[in-house]
Structures are given as structure tokens and as C-alpha cells.
Amino acid sequence: MAILVSGGAGYIGSHTVWELCEAGRDVVVADNLQTGFRASVHPKARFYRLDIRDRGALDVLFQAERIDGVIHFAASSQVGESMSDPLKYYDNNLHGTMVLLQAMVGHGVDKIVFSSTAATYGEPERVPILETDRTQPTNTYGETKLAMEHMMSWVSRAHGLRYVALRYFNACGAHPSGLIGEAHDPETHLIPIILQVPGGRREKLSLFGDDYPTPDGTCIRDYIHVSDLAQAHILALDYLMNGGENNVFNLGNGVGFSNKEVVEAARRVTGHLIPTVIAPRRAGDPARLVASSEKARSVLGWAPRYADLETIIATAWAWHKDHPNGYAK
Ligand code: UDP
Numbered sequence: 625m626a627i628l629v630s631g632g633a634g635y636i637g638s639h640t641v642w643e644l645c646e647a648g649r650d651v652v653v654a655d656n657l658q659t660g661f662r663a664s665v666h667p668k669a670r671f672y673r674l675d676i677r678d679r680g681a682l683d684v685l686f687q688a689e690r691i692d693g694v695i696h697f698a699a700s701s702q703v704g705e706s707m708s709d710p711l712k713y714y715d716n717n718l719h720g721t722m723v724l725l726q727a728m729v730g731h732g733v734d735k736i737v738f739s740s741t742a743a744t745y746g747e748p749e750r751v752p753i754l755e756t757d758r759t760q761p762t763n764t765y766g767e768t769k770l771a772m773e774h775m776m777s778w779v780s781r782a783h784g785l786r787y788v789a790l791r792y793f794n795a796c797g798a799h800p801s802g803l804i805g806e807a808h809d810p811e812t813h814l815i816p817i818i819l820q821v822p823g824g825r826r827e828k829l830s831l832f833g834d835d836y837p838t839p840d841g842t843c844i845r846d847y848i849h850v851s852d853l854a855q856a857h858i859l860a861l862d863y864l865m866n867g868g869e870n871n872v873f874n875l876g877n878g879v880g881f882s883n884k885e886v887v888e889a890a891r892r893v894t895g896h897l898i899p900t901v902i903a904p905r906r907a908g909d910p911a912r913l914v915a916s917s918e919k920a921r922s923v924l925g926w927a928p929r930y931a932d933l934e935t936i937i938a939t940a941w942a943w944h945k946d947h948p949n950g951y952a953k
Contacts, residue, residue, distance in 0.1 A: 625690050626650040627861065628733075630676050630724060631697030632669065633660025635806050636739065636795055640695060640854040642666050642804060647858065652689050654682075655698065661951040664804045676720045679727060686731040693735035693864060694728060695857050696721065699769075702812055703743065703908060706765035717768040721775060729783045735864040736776065737857050740789040740872070742846075742913050744770040751880070752916035755791070755872045763908045773872065780870055788860040788868070793846035793876035793915045795853055797936040798943035805943030806850070807950030815847070815937060818887060819944045822896035829898060831883055833905035836912075842883035844912040846876035849930035849939070859924040873924065876915025877931050886933070893937045 627644060631637040632653030637660065644651045645666040653665050656675040665671050670689070674681035676698045685691075700706065700716045721738075728736065743766030744759045761767040776787040796815045798805030806816050820826035834841040856875050863871075881889070884900075891898050920926040930936050 625692035626652045628652045628654060628685070628689070628691045628694045629669070629697065630654045630694065631660065631699065633657060633662060633665050634697055635808070636792070636850055636853055637697035638664035638666075638804050639799055639850045640697070640857045641669050642799055643851065643854040643858060645669055652685070652691065654685060659808070661807060663951045676724045677715070679723050682724065682727040683730070686727055686733070691731070691733050693737070693861050694724070694733060695861060696724060696736055696738035699739065701765065703763045703765045704812060706763050706768070707908065710764040713764045713768045718771055718775070721772045725775065725779050725785070728785065729779065734783075734785045735787075735861065736785065737788045737790065737860040737864065738772065738776070740769045740773055740791045741766060742791055742793045742874070742876070742915065744773070744791060745913075747910045748913060751912050751914040752878055753874060753914065754916050755874055755919055762910070777870065786864050786868070787870050788864060789872045790853070790856055790860060791872065791874045792853055793848055793874070793913060795850050796847050797849040797851065797930060797939040799851060800939055802942050802946055805947065806940065807947070809950070814845075814883060814886060815890070815940055816944065818890045818898060819894070819941055821898045822890075822894040822941075823944055823948055825948065827899070829887060829900045830903035831887075831900050832903050832909065834902045835905075838882055838911055840882050840884045843909055844880040844882050844914065846878065846880055846914045847886070847933060847936055848876050848928060849936045852928040852930055855929075856920060856924065856926050859926050863924055871923065873920040874915040874917050875920055875926075876917050877928055878915055878917055879931070880912060880914040881933055889933045890937050893934055893941055
């Protein structure tokens with residue numbers, strides 16, 4: 625029996641496929657390569673280039689492969705873009721998930737683990753954030769991810785499918801082998817943007833706001849290594865395979881770092897000065913997002929292996945140094 629990974633050529637998807645293949649699991653990847661890279665897919669995985677909104681293509685895959693469970697990453701994931709082009713997010717994220725679930729129900733596949741996000745919480749009531757806290761997204765991206773969670777819940781009641789939603793905080797870092805890593809175009813995330821400065825691709829970093837109600841005035845985030853996220857997906861799938869009920873888990877290190885602290889850590893790792901300028905706040909940025917991941921630890925037995933920010937940044941730096949153009953030759 626195989627595991628289907630949708631979006632398995634993307635950043636977190638490719639790292640999860642890597643861990644699954646290295647653990648000897650049989651893996652099938654489906655990806656339309658709109659933002660993913662064929663070169664990031666582990667050579668042992670069987671690859672289907674398809675769009676999950678294409679029911680016919682999914683039917684061919686489900687008929688050709690014996691799929692036991694699905695790990696679902698395929699989605700659009702840029703907060704800013706989700707505000708300027710919300711319908712793209714409803715189409716790709718919600719409609720895409722709907723077609724995938726229709727195919728799963730049609731082919732009797734009843735277990736799914738999927739990427740949700742800390743953006744489902746919006747401006748948090750308190751930190752660290754618990755899974756039971758209020759969900760009130762402040763952007764279309766978070767809204768569509770929360771709606772995906774709700775869709776799973778209703779489909780579960782009707783058809784007996786079981787799901788785990790993993791709400792990631794700030795995914796970062798690269799596989800310790802240096803073979804795969806983060807490659808977005810355009811890049812919007814803090815750590816890869818910082819590393820563009822020592823990488824010679826950017827002169828300085830713009831810090832978006834230094835007047836937040838935090839000790840140094842910059843936003844605080846919870847950075848979690850992509851390989852730790854990948855491990856959590858495998859544990860969540862095994863949890864479902866062992867009969868676990870529908871569940872939602874936060875995934876973070878439980879420690880917050882301010883944007884300025886992240887720059888400091890990157891200076892230590894790279895030995896580069898990394899000049900910064902203060903720029904206006906970015907719309908929709910909550911001041912402080914820190915996860916409580918106690919539930920993932922106690923129920924899934926998950927424990928991040930890369931809890932140290934400098935170590936995380938060092939893995940990202942190793943990847944970016946060797947691949948200044950990402951997967952492009
Ligand atoms: N950020 C920044 N400059 C940049 C990119 C990001 O100051 O060039 C800030 C951003 O405003 C936020 C933090 O870095 O406070 C993390 O942003 P990112 O996009 O990496 O992740 P998010 O928390 O939005 O998911």
C-alpha cells in the first residue's frame with residue numbers, strides 16, 4: 625500500500641516525501657509543478673504531474689496505485705497574494721481539496737493528514753496558542769485553510785473519513801543533507817530573505833515595523849524546522865492508521881523569536897553584517913504568534929529535533945549557499 629502526497633514537490637511536501645522514502649515507505653507524489661520542483665522529489669517516489677482539481681487525473685492515479693492514506697499539501701500559501709487574489713485561494717485550496725476528497729471517497733481512501741496553519745487563529749487571544757483557542761483568520765489564506773478543516777469534519781461525519789489537521793507556525797530550514805530546501809518565487813519569508821543578503825542577492829533587509837507591543841518592537845514568531853514538520857506528518861498518518869480519531873495539532877517549537885533576534889542569529893551563523901532598515905508594518909501581521917505544541921507531543925509523541933534557531937538557520941544557509949538559484953540549473 626502506498627501513501628499519496630499531494631503537493632509533494634513543494635517545500636514542506638518534498639521534505640516529507642524525503643523522510644517517508646528514507647523510512648522505506650512506498651510513496652506516490654501528485655503535483656502540478658506550478659510552484660513545486662520535480663528535482664525536489666525523492667527518486668524513490670512515483671511522480672504524477674497532475675492538478676488535484678482534475679478529477680479525471682486523480683481517478684487514473686487512484687486506479688493505478690493502491691493508496692492507503694493521503695498527506696495533502698497542494699495549496700496556495702502566500703498571505704499577501706491571498707488578499708489581492710482571494711478567488712485563487714478559494715479555487716486552489718478549497719475547490720482543490722473538495723475534488724481530492726470526492727476522489728478519496730469514490731475510491732474508498734479514508735485517511736488524510738493535511739497542512740493547516742497558524743493563520744487559522746488570526747490575532748491570538750493569548751500565547752502560547754492552544755488548539756482550542758479562537759479561530760478568526762485575518763486573511764484569505766487562513767480562512768481557506770480553516771474552511772478546509774471544516775470540510776474534512778463534515779465529510780468525516782457523512783463518509784467515515786478520518787483526518788488530522790496540522791497547524792504549522794513558521795516553517796524554515798532545509799534538509800540536513802543539503803539536497804533539498806526552500807525555493808519560492810517570489811520569496812516572502814523572513815529567513816530566506818535575510819539569507820539573500822549574505823548570499824549577495826539583496827543589499828539589506830527591510831524589517832516590517834518596529835513599533836509592535838513586543839520587547840524590541842518587532843514581531844515575534846515561532847520557527848519550526850521543516851524536517852520536524854515532515855516527521856509530524858508521518859506520526860499523524862501512523863496515528864490515523866492505528867485508529868486515531870479526527871484531530872488538530874499545532875506544530876511549533878513553543879519559543880518565540882523577534883524579527884531582530886532572527887537577524888542577530890543569522891549574523892552569527894553567516895558571519896555577515898546583514899544591514900537592516902525599518903520599513904512600514906506589513907498588513908495583517910499579528911504581533912506575536914507562539915504555539916503550544918503540547919498536544920502533538922503527548923498524543924503523537926512528536927518532539928522537534930531542531931529546537932535551536934541557529935542550527936535551523938545553519939541548515940537553511942547551507943542550502944542557499946549551494947543553490948543560490950534554488951532548483952534552477
Ligand atoms: N518580515 C520582515 N521583512 C521581510 C519579510 C518578513 O520584517 O522582508 C517579517 C514579517 O513582517 C513578520 C516576520 O518577518 O513579522 C515573519 O514573516 P514571514 O513572512 O516569514 O512569516 P509569517 O509569520 O508571515 O507566516
